[in-house]
Amino acid sequence: MASLKGVCIEFTDVRFVVKDRRSGAMLDILKGVTGKVEANRLTVIMGSSGAGKTTLLDVLACNLFGSGTVTGEVLVNGAPRRTSEFTQISSYVLQRDVLLASSTVRESIMIAAQLKLPRTMSHRDKVERVDEVLRELELEGCQHTLIGDELLNMKGISGGQRRRVSVGIELVKSPRVLFLDEPTSGLDSEMAVSLIDTLVKLARENRTICTTIHQPNSLITSKFDDFLLLHAGSTAYFGLWTGAVDHFAAAGCPCPQYVNPTDYFMSVLKEKGDELVLAWEKQEQQGRACGLDLEAPPPSSASLEAAAGAKGAQEEPAKLQVAPKVPWWYQVWVLSGRMMRMWWRNPAMFMSEITQYIFMGVFIGLVYLQVSDSLATGVNDRAASMWFAMAVLSFTPSYTAAVLWDKDRLLLRRESQQGMYSVTAWFAARTGTVTPMQIFQTSLFCVLMYFMVGYVPDFVNFLVFLAAFCMFQLVSETVGVMCAIVTKSSTYAVLILTFILLFLLSKVSYLTYAYAAVMANEFNNVTFYTADGEPVPGSEVFSGGVPGVSLTGVDNGLSIGANLGILFGIFVGARVLAFVLLFIMAKRKWL
Numbered sequence: 001m002a003s004l005k006g007v008c009i010e011f012t013d014v015r016f017v018v019k020d021r022r023s024g025a026m027l028d029i030l031k032g033v034t035g036k037v038e039a040n041r042l043t044v045i046m047g048s049s050g051a052g053k054t055t056l057l058d059v060l061a062c063n064l065f066g067s068g069t070v071t072g073e074v075l076v077n078g079a080p081r082r083t084s085e086f087t088q089i090s091s092y093v094l095q096r097d098v099l100l101a102s103s104t105v106r107e108s109i110m111i112a113a114q115l116k117l118p119r120t121m122s123h124r125d126k127v128e129r130v131d132e133v134l135r136e137l138e139l140e141g142c143q144h145t146l147i148g149d150e151l152l153n154m155k156g157i158s159g160g161q162r163r164r165v166s167v168g169i170e171l172v173k174s175p176r177v178l179f180l181d182e183p184t185s186g187l188d189s190e191m192a193v194s195l196i197d198t199l200v201k202l203a204r205e206n207r208t209i210c211t212t213i214h215q216p217n218s219l220i221t222s223k224f225d226d227f228l229l230l231h232a233g234s235t236a237y238f239g240l241w242t243g244a245v246d247h248f249a250a251a252g253c254p255c256p257q258y259v260n261p262t263d264y265f266m267s268v269l270k271e272k273g274d275e276l277v278l279a280w281e282k283q284e285q286q287g288r289a290c291g292l293d294l295e296a297p298p299p300s301s302a303s304l305e306a307a308a309g310a311k312g313a314q315e316e317p318a319k320l321q322v323a324p325k326v327p328w329w330y331q332v333w334v335l336s337g338r339m340m341r342m343w344w345r346n347p348a349m350f351m352s353e354i355t356q357y358i359f360m361g362v363f364i365g366l367v368y369l370q371v372s373d374s375l376a377t378g379v380n381d382r383a384a385s386m387w388f389a390m391a392v393l394s395f396t397p398s399y400t401a402a403v404l405w406d407k408d409r410l411l412l413r414r415e416s417q418q419g420m421y422s423v424t425a426w427f428a429a430r431t432g433t434v435t436p437m438q439i440f441q442t443s444l445f446c447v448l449m450y451f452m453v454g455y456v457p458d459f460v461n462f463l464v465f466l467a468a469f470c471m472f473q474l475v476s477e478t479v480g481v482m483c484a485i486v487t488k489s490s491t492y493a494v495l496i497l498t499f500i501l502l503f504l505l506s507k508v509s510y511l512t513y514a515y516a517a518v519m520a521n522e523f524n525n526v527t528f529y530t531a532d533g534e535p536v537p538g539s540e541v542f543s544g545g546v547p548g549v550s551l552t553g554v555d556n557g558l559s560i561g562a563n564l565g566i567l568f569g570i571f572v573g574a575r576v577l578a579f580v581l582l583f584i585m586a587k588r589k590w591l
């Protein structure tokens, strides 16, 4: 660790302006914040709710997404920050834990190790690194417990443990810079102190650590090195933590004895925030407190040596050394394993999907049980059963895809934006795991329906029927995915889907091709009988050549092969389109 070069981030006059969606007015979220975050030191940003702490952390960590304009200068070791390079040497622990419910604690950190650590590192070393992180964060006792999700009725780890897992996922790659947004929220005071101790320890290993903290107790504040206090987007204090009380006293706000200074600062900011901001600005202008006191002794003598190394590095604006990313195919491999485990670990979700398909197969099978070959009823029963099946099945995979998107999206956003993998790898892994699952479920449905309804008892016929339904399902699922991707929310996705499926279904061509294929497949191989016992070939009925029997609009004039080919083309096209949409959303940071 001592061989790591320290990273110093200097930011000057950082402003963030965003347009208010309702009034259209420009809102100044950050109003020219200046400061420095150094290696070997724990820098803490505090301020009341809405003061701009997360926004500043986002700006520093290159994690700002969506609308808004950032101005000001951010230097890394004296050189302008290069986003792609910087994000590879830094990590960001978000305020909200976004974890996969079906993974265990160990698996969550192991996946991060597999995707964040260089491929050249041996598996054994990665396992050792995970063990080290689990030990550091005191997660060994629950390493085999599922993360869990109460909404899914999946019992899992506590809130505090979730926070530590989020930290562990970022720590695993030993980032040289670590940003944390309220890492102690939800932790009891003992756990919060222990987490801050870990951060201090990490900082002393020549790392640069910057965190926001909500309501720290005095045990925690005693561990702060540098302190940035924000009020409504402006600086109310920046410098050594130990200098904050004196600064407030000099500004006419002496902290009473036995009162936690941070509690006092927060209460005084409420009343005199603007005055304190002005006082700070004045002091800055006078040049009495321009940033940190660099002559101040480093926080611990143990870190003197490391600090010297860090200083050397800070003076040299050399290119930061970044670890190579793992190859694309390896990302797909690791993600596929995780997605399969998700199905396996979540039997309720897995079984409810399968049960739906079995239920629908049996239900349609019972409604049209063993259709007759009489011209009077057999034609309509065949046509109606297939239409019914397609109408019902057009909803199922689309809705499932739309509803599952909410959770998938948050995890995909966090992990892809933090450089764990590319969205192309995620999409490939998802396609590779969801497609066989879809085919399996549809096969169950088709076997039940086909033989219960009693269509042509021929294996090849069954295979054509199965192929048409599988492709139809895959297209339907892709339509659901597309709606989910563009709307960002399952609620809107389901609304759009409902509109598409209810009002446009009959006009949506993929249904037409699938229906034409299964109908031609059946009718070309069945013989109907009139009431007098006269045989009538199904192909004649299908092409509309039998007076009094109408199948209007089903025959589109294409062969079965052509219909299936077009359906396959639609499936491929829809997948590509879904991927392009996802790629655009990810690129523009709209995910």
Ligand SMILES: Nc1ncnc2c1ncn2[C@@H]1O[C@H](COP(=O)(O)OP(=O)(O)OP(=O)(O)O)[C@@H](O)[C@H]1O
Pocket (backbone or CB within 6 Å): 018, 019, 027, 029, 047, 048, 049, 050, 051, 052, 053, 054, 055, 056, 066, 067, 068
């Ligand atoms: N993109 C944006 N569009 C509109 N308003 C924004 C945007 N980003 C931040 N804000 C507003 O800026 C203010 C600061 O937000 P920020 O999340 O940085 O505050 P905070 O100090 O971290 O608050 P908290 O402690 O509650 O998390 C808030 O009022 C927030 O609503």
